Amino acid sequence: MSLYTILIAPFAEYGFMTKALLGCILLSLSSAPLGVLLMLRQMSLMGDAMAHAVLPGVAVGFLLGGASLPLMSLGGFVAGVMIAVLVGLATRSTTLKEDANLAAFYLMALSLGVLLISLKGNTVDLMHLLFGSVLAVDDASLRLMAGVSSFTLITFALFYRALLTEAFDPVFLRSVCNRSGVFHLLFLVLVVVNLVASFQALGTLMAVGLMMLPAVASRFWAQGFAPMMLVAAGFGLFASTAGLLLSYHINVPSGPAIILSAGVIYLISLLFGRFGSVRARYFPFKHLNQ
Amino acid sequence: MGCDGRGFVMSLVFHNLTVGYDRHPAVHHLCGTLKDNSLTAIIGPNGGGKSTLLKAIVGLLKPLSGHIQKTGRCQVAYLPQVTEIDRSFPVSVFDTVLLGFWPVCGLWRGITRHQRHEALQALEAVGMESFAARPISALSSGQFQRVLFARLMVQNADVFLLDEPFAAIDSRTTVDLMQVLINWHQQGKTVVAVVHDLPQVKALFPEVLLLARECIAWGPTPAVMTEDNLRKADGLARQWHDHGEVCAA
Numbered sequence: 333m334s335l336y337t338i339l340i341a342p343f344a345e346y347g348f349m350t351k352a353l354l355g356c357i358l359l360s361l362s363s364a365p366l367g368v369l370l371m372l373r374q375m376s377l378m379g380d381a382m383a384h385a386v387l388p389g390v391a392v393g394f395l396l397g398g399a400s401l402p403l404m405s406l407g408g409f410v411a412g413v414m415i416a417v418l419v420g421l422a423t424r425s426t427t428l429k430e431d432a433n434l435a436a437f438y439l440m441a442l443s444l445g446v447l448l449i450s451l452k453g454n455t456v457d458l459m460h461l462l463f464g465s466v467l468a469v470d471d472a473s474l475r476l477m478a479g480v481s482s483f484t485l486i487t488f489a490l491f492y493r494a495l496l497t498e499a500f501d502p503v504f505l506r507s508v509c510n511r512s513g514v515f516h517l518l519f520l521v522l523v524v525v526n527l528v529a530s531f532q533a534l535g536t537l538m539a540v541g542l543m544m545l546p547a548v549a550s551r552f553w554a555q556g557f558a559p560m561m562l563v564a565a566g567f568g569l570f571a572s573t574a575g576l577l578l579s580y581h582i583n584v585p586s587g588p589a590i591i592l593s594a595g596v597i598y599l600i601s602l603l604f605g606r607f608g609s610v611r612a613r614y615f616p617f618k619h620l621n622q
Numbered sequence: 623m624g625c626d627g628r629g630f631v632m633s634l635v636f637h638n639l640t641v642g643y644d645r646h647p648a649v650h651h652l653c654g655t656l657k658d659n660s661l662t663a664i665i666g667p668n669g670g671g672k673s674t675l676l677k678a679i680v681g682l683l684k685p686l687s688g689h690i691q692k693t694g695r696c697q698v699a700y701l702p703q704v705t706e707i708d709r710s711f712p713v714s715v716f717d718t719v720l721l722g723f724w725p726v727c728g729l730w731r732g733i734t735r736h737q738r739h740e741a742l743q744a745l746e747a748v749g750m751e752s753f754a755a756r757p758i759s760a761l762s763s764g765q766f767q768r769v770l771f772a773r774l775m776v777q778n779a780d781v782f783l784l785d786e787p788f789a790a791i792d793s794r795t796t797v798d799l800m801q802v803l804i805n806w807h808q809q810g811k812t813v814v815a816v817v818h819d820l821p822q823v824k825a826l827f828p829e830v831l832l833l834a835r836e837c838i839a840w841g842p843t844p845a846v847m848t849e850d851n852l853r854k855a856d857g858l859a860r861q862w863h864d865h866g867e868v869c870a871a
Contacts, residue, residue, distance in 0.1 A: 374708065500721075503682070504721065504773075556714075
């Protein structure tokens with residue numbers, strides 16, 4: 333068995349593998365850098381919650397149009413943004429903290445989503461929505477992913493300064509700019525559209541895996557914000573390729589294989605990373621003599 | 623020198639201002655004028671509304687009633703109490719200072735060489751120039767406070783509002799940063815700081831606002847910091863710890 337048959341042939345010879353890989357590349361390029369921002373805002377778990385929050389919308393789309401991608405995506409987007417706004421409102425007008433409100437809302441959303449799907453669909457449909465099927469990515473969903481990925485990267489380029497400042501020192505931004513709330517909302521919209529774009533491939537539950545795991549791992553290898561985003565995107569690409577190959581060769585479900593590959597990258601980074609890892613802590617390089 | 627180029631004198635006037643959270647006003651019916659080019663210390667017991675008042679001036683909190691009238695164009699720079707900034711954030715000391723140019727640069731405008739120079743000078747003024755390239759995670763809290771002061775400097779504001787700028791900071795840093803405040807004052811800026819060190823207030827701040835939910839006294843330091851006034855503030859603080867009552871006014 334040559335390297336070609338192991339690494340290249342699966343993608344070259346099967347159209348569904350090519351599309352799966354392309355989809356994963358698109359998702360990695362936008363989701364992973366976004367994950368870095370989530371992590372830096374100490375909102376790593378928020379991505380998880382938002383991934384659940386899109387489910388009732390996806391379910392409504394599913395009830396209205398069957399497994400139609402545009403309807404389910406639109407539904408997911410509306411539901412995600414609605415939950416984000418509701419959580420924001422609840423946090424601002426009560427004494428409860430954001431994470432508590434988010435937990436309450438996403439739990440309701442998840443249950444509502446499962447309930448709605450079971451009205452019409454069966455367990456197979458539910459499993460599909462929760463865990464996705466990257467090998468069934470078609471042209472329509474590829475176009476959606478390409479659109480979302482471009483939108484995310486362009487938005488990042490345009491509002492880099494604002495998004496970064498809002499994450500770093502929101503009180504400062506509010507004191508010098510009276511539209512800072514807009515940037516927070518913009519950021520939430522980015523999170524939601526990325527989750528919606530990846531739910532088809534990875535399902536609502538695993539979409540967040542490709543967003544957060546490479547991002548969290550990148551922290552162990554880079555110190556600046558831009559390098560972190562690059563490393564995260566690279567890890568995302570590597571994990572998706574490895575996961576797809578794994579699923580092809582040993583015949584396991586591709587979504588979990590991708591996320592677990594990213595998980596392995598995270599564990600290796602945690603142990604041996606350049607900054608703040610177990611290695612750096614217990615076996616540090618010689619310190620500077622000053 | 624006011625902040626308004628047309629020769630109007632900048633001032634902040636409080637009209638019967640009440641600010642607070644959820645029916646519990648922290649500042650009650652405050653009236654008065656924050657004069658242009660004044661150096662004012664806000665003192666008073668914990669829970670007396672000092673931070674709340676600053677937040678209201680910055681616009682982070684909406685008044686429950688009354689209003690703040692701003693005359694002249696006045697750029698406000700604000701240093702919050704024990705900042706909520708996550709110091710493990712991957713940003714360098716220099717970039718942190720450059721953020722102070724936000725009012726000029728906004729979303730897209732690039733940083734000019736002149737501004738870089740200005741930022742370095744600000745770091746030099748707080749004794750942090752050799753740290754410019756370091757990540758902020760490498761700083762102690764006192765050093766980080768110095769960096770935040772450098773950021774305030776480049777903001778080139780007309781009014782500086784500082785909430786307990788010297789809390790948790792060693793005495794040498796306090797002396798250095800106090801000098802920064804005095805320089806701003808000498809440059810014609812308006813400076814307001816919440817301070818707990820009463821001897822420091824007596825020695826260095828010409829004006830004092832004594833706040834214990836309501837304004838106990840406001841004016842020249844010797845006139846405000848009398849035994850009587852301080853005792854009154856203390857008494858009020860003890861009262862509101864026991865029971866809150868519906869405001870009659």
